[in-house]
Amino acid sequence: MASTxxxxxxxxFEEAGNLLEANRxxxxxxxxxxxxxxxxxRKAAGFTPDGDDEDPLASDxxxxxxxxxxxxxxxxxxxxxxxxxxxxxxxxxxxxxGSVLPWPGKNFVHVHLRRNPDLYGPFWICTTLVFAIAxxxxxxxxxxxxxxxxxxxxxxxRKVTIAATAIFSYAWFVPLALWGLLLWRNNKxxxxxSYSFMEIVCVYGYSLAIYIPAVVLWIIPYEWLxxxxxxxxxxxxxxxxxxxxxxxVRDDHPKVIIAILSAIAVLNILLAVGCKAYFFSKPxxxxxxxxxxxxxLTKAPSST
Amino acid sequence: xxxxxxxxxxxxxxxxxxxxxxxxxPVEGDISVxxxxxxxxxxxxxxxxxxxxxxxxxxxxxxxNKFIHVLYPKxxxxxxxxxxxxxxxxxxxxxxxxxxGGAADSDDQGGPQFAEVFVIIWFGSIIITLNSKLLGxxxxxxxSLCVLGYCILPLTVAMAVCRIVLVGGSGTVSFAVRLVxxxxxxxxxxxxxxxxxxxxxxxERKALVVYPxxxxxxxxxxMILTFSPSQ
Numbered sequence: 001m002a003s004t005x006x007x008x009x010x011x012x013f014e015e016a017g018n019l020l021e022a023n024r025x026x027x028x029x030x031x032x033x034x035x036x037x038x039x040x041x042r043k044a045a046g047f048t049p050d051g052d053d054e055d056p057l058a059s060d061x062x063x064x065x066x067x068x069x070x071x072x073x074x075x076x077x078x079x080x081x082x083x084x085x086x087x088x089x090x091x092x093x094x095x096x097x098g099s100v101l102p103w104p105g106k107n108f109v110h111v112h113l114r115r116n117p118d119l120y121g122p123f124w125i126c127t128t129l130v131f132a133i134a135x136x137x138x139x140x141x142x143x144x145x146x147x148x149x150x151x152x153x154x155x156x157x158r159k160v161t162i163a164a165t166a167i168f169s170y171a172w173f174v175p176l177a178l179w180g181l182l183l184w185r186n187n188k189x190x191x192x193x194s195y196s197f198m199e200i201v202c203v204y205g206y207s208l209a210i211y212i213p214a215v216v217l218w219i220i221p222y223e224w225l226x227x228x229x230x231x232x233x234x235x236x237x238x239x240x241x242x243x244x245x246x247x248x249v250r251d252d253h254p255k256v257i258i259a260i261l262s263a264i265a266v267l268n269i270l271l272a273v274g275c276k277a278y279f280f281s282k283p284x285x286x287x288x289x290x291x292x293x294x295x296x297l298t299k300a301p302s303s304t
Numbered sequence: 305x306x307x308x309x310x311x312x313x314x315x316x317x318x319x320x321x322x323x324x325x326x327x328x329x330p331v332e333g334d335i336s337v338x339x340x341x342x343x344x345x346x347x348x349x350x351x352x353x354x355x356x357x358x359x360x361x362x363x364x365x366x367x368x369n370k371f372i373h374v375l376y377p378k379x380x381x382x383x384x385x386x387x388x389x390x391x392x393x394x395x396x397x398x399x400x401x402x403x404x405g406g407a408a409d410s411d412d413q414g415g416p417q418f419a420e421v422f423v424i425i426w427f428g429s430i431i432i433t434l435n436s437k438l439l440g441x442x443x444x445x446x447x448s449l450c451v452l453g454y455c456i457l458p459l460t461v462a463m464a465v466c467r468i469v470l471v472g473g474s475g476t477v478s479f480a481v482r483l484v485x486x487x488x489x490x491x492x493x494x495x496x497x498x499x500x501x502x503x504x505x506x507x508e509r510k511a512l513v514v515y516p517x518x519x520x521x522x523x524x525x526x527m528i529l530t531f532s533p534s535q
Contacts (some may be wrong), residue, residue, distance in 0.1 A: 078437075085438040088508040120439070124516060131523055138530070155530040157416045 084119040084198065092121055099206035102240040108206070109199050109244055117198040122205020126171050129208055132215045133167070134160040137279030140219045144281055159279060170271050171208060175200040178264070182248055185256065193247040203244050207237040211272065218280050226276060234272050238265045367391045374454050374496050384447050384500060392453020395460050396425045399524075402463045403531055416527055424527075428520045429453060436505065436513045443504040452517070455497035459521065462489035463528045470533050482529060490525035494518050 073080045098112045138156050145151040179197045186194055195203075214233040218226050241264050249257045351359060367390050400421035416424070433448040441448075466482045497517050502510045 082438050082440070085435075085440075087512075089511040090508070092512065120435070120512060124435075124519075128519060131519065131526075135526055153530075153532050155416070155527070155532070157420065157527075 081119070084117065086116065087118045087120060091118075095121055095202075095206050096125075096209045099203075099240050100210050100236060102236060102243055104243065107244055107247060108203055108240055109195060113199055113202055117196070117202040119198070119201075121209075122171060122201055125205050125209050125212070126167050129212055129215065130160065130164045130167050132212050133163045133275055133279050136215050136219045140221060140280050143219065144221050163275070163279065166271070166275065167208070170267070171204050172201065174267055175204045178245075178260075181260065182245075185249070185252055189252050195248060203241065207240050207268075210236050214272075215275070218276060223282065226280070230272050230276060234269050238268045241265070241268065363388070363390060367394065370454050371457055374457050384443070384451065387447045387450035389446070389450060389453065392425075392429075392450065392456070395453060395456045396422060399425070399456065399460045399463055402460070402467060403527060405533070421527070424523065425453075425456065428523070432516045432520055435516055436501065439509050439512055440506060441501075441504045441513065443501065448501065451497055451500045452520070455493045455500075455521075456524065458489035458492040458496070459486075459524050459528060462486050462525075463531070466528060466531065467533075470531075474533065486525050486529045490521050493521045497521075 073083075095108075095112045098106070098108055102108075134156075137159060141156070142153055175197065179195070179200050182194065210233045214229045217229045220226075242261050245261065245264060249260050252260075366386065366388060370386075370388075370391055400418045403416060403421055404418060429449050429452040432452060433445055436443065436448060437445065443451075462485050465485050469478050469481055469485075472478060494514075494517060498514050501513060501517065505513050
């Protein structure tokens, strides 16, 4: 049964091909095989002009892979970086929403990135976050000290550079370290899933997106609100990161799994709490503490 | 002062092909068919013999013409075709100078220094230009710098207005007035620059190009709004 129904037999192809050439509109079902689905035959017949390809679908995949990001362009050319910006507005929107609402079954890299990591999202989310932190910190300081006699408003422009250093090193050096670590573990233990450096940078960049509204919320000088929003933001972004890297480490030694995942979570928490503590001052309730708070504020930035 | 030729003028008479588009827009310089009856135009490429005043005035007129195009943004190619960087330099220096003299006298905790404003404006423009080119824009590097620099004009005007308002006092009323002025000019700048820039981008990426421009002018507007005079 299999040999007569095999669609790759040349005799059957040529018959169908001749039939096609004779009458283009005919449905190409050979007389001998009327229990084969007609579309299979038509598909097989359609590929005859292409040649002796045994697996035409695989050759399509091959050409697609070759023309895709696996083409080797030297990294000092403009085109090398252009393929990291090969996305559209709705892609960016979907990726941001996917990073803000983690779903247990969906891996961010597989569902959203799909072998097309971009640099647009990470770069502009980091830049927006830097300015959001600096501006919100400035506004919140102003609101906290509003009405106090010895307070003079300053734009505190230096904090932009400090925020930029902190956010960009988190978004670039931690992925570098994590990529190196995963590569090292991959040599020892064959993992099913391995991520490229760009994909890790992409995940980290998009995971920072939840912090932008959180930072804007921190303008309101109520401590309970700030801590609530920190907890929510850390949980959401931490869970996105952990769920993304779980498939890459789950075949490893249990202690290594716990170490890597907890390092990811702890660094995330450190970033959030550190930003809050440095850029956003606590609302002071007692008047005599004002002078010490003011000197504390002027001391802390000048010590950096 | 060497007259800046745009890229298309490197091919002689290249501007002749699109003269028809610009019938209502006087084009500066020797890019297209010479306008005006003066015999000096016969020797287009040797401007060494003319008086210095004539040279300076020609460039000033070009810059002023582009200012008018920014203030009344309509779909025109004047800014893009005859790009120059004198206008952006003038605006950047003016804005940076106006942002001085703030609370930055005694402590360095104050507003942005002159160099910081300069760096933000120029590096910001360069990064936005790179971004739009990486996203596949057809605009050239210097054309984009030119557009972004010229569209700082409304914000510079707002800064001048803010300083005048601050002379009168720095209470809540003056803050409200400054807020309104800066917000209006920030919206104007963003609208004017997107009117020029988005034509060169494919449709599904327009928002990706507009957002960095929005962020850039927002940060400059923030710097203007938070300028507090020394007391």
